[in-house]
Amino acid sequence: MIRYFIPFTLLCATLAFASCGDNEDNDIDVPTEEVVPGTNHNVLVAYFSEPLPDGVDASTSASRVIVNGDLYGSVEYMAIVISEATGADVVRIQTATPYPGNFDDLASQADNERQNDIRPALATEIENFDDYDVLFVGYPIWWYQMPMAMYSFFDEYDFTGKTLIPFSSHGGSGWSGTVDDIAGMEPNATMVDGYSISRNSVAGSADGIREWLGRIGMSEQ
Ligand SMILES: Cc1cc2nc3c(=O)[nH]c(=O)nc-3n(C[C@H](O)[C@H](O)[C@H](O)COP(=O)(O)O)c2cc1C
Secondary structure, eight states, X not given: OHHHHHXXXXXXXXXXXXXXXXXXXXXXXXXXXXOOTTOOOOEEEEEOXXXXXXXXXXXXXOOEEEETTEEXXXXXXXHHHHHHHHTOEEEEOOBSSOOOSSHHHHHHHHHXXXXXXXXXXXSOOOTTGGGOSEEEEEEEOBTTBOOHHHHHHHHHOOOTTOEEEEEEEESSOTTTTHHHHHHHHOTTSEEOOOEEEEGGGGGGOHHHHHHHHHHTTOSOO
């Protein structure tokens, strides 16, 4: 944890990045549109989430969320709130080879994948992907970008003509440029204003998520 928490903190303090706050990082600088409220959509929530394994102190890592006694990954919890509020189907993006079960090995594998542009094979297959016109896509920030499994995901699926709504959880880095990365990989998708939140705020985030869904016209299906 120390390996990345200290750099985030130093960056925030030294450079006063606006994106280091909890919830202030939801303005994104790619062309966006609102989804038309009241329209019938086929909606999918696709998310990647790797809650830290048992034995890691949740008070310091804060990467596991406990709500009403149930344990979730941060992005997983956001995905559940979104799917419940919109009636969307939900799918978890998983790699063919699971990630290591301890933080140090996970962090070093993720860093190696990032540095060498390794795009891991996915176990998840969305056979009816073409049926969906609105897709919420969720991921944590890993090493200042999306996990490489998300690059595999965007390689595999073509979002042409679809509405793509990103959501994310982070430990201080905010969006970290990931929305622009997605827009670059999916230039023919319509991007809608997404929602990014610090892992420290996820457990109490349901109302904020529902407000955001209302703002983009996605709270009532
Ligand atoms: C390997 C790894 C790298 C991470 N790198 C960053 C980072 O660069 N910036 C950041 O803000 N948070 C970083 N985090 C923290 C996660 O973004 C944060 O804990 C997130 O809420 C995890 O979501 P999840 O529980 O759904 O996987 C990292 C976490 C892991 C496991």
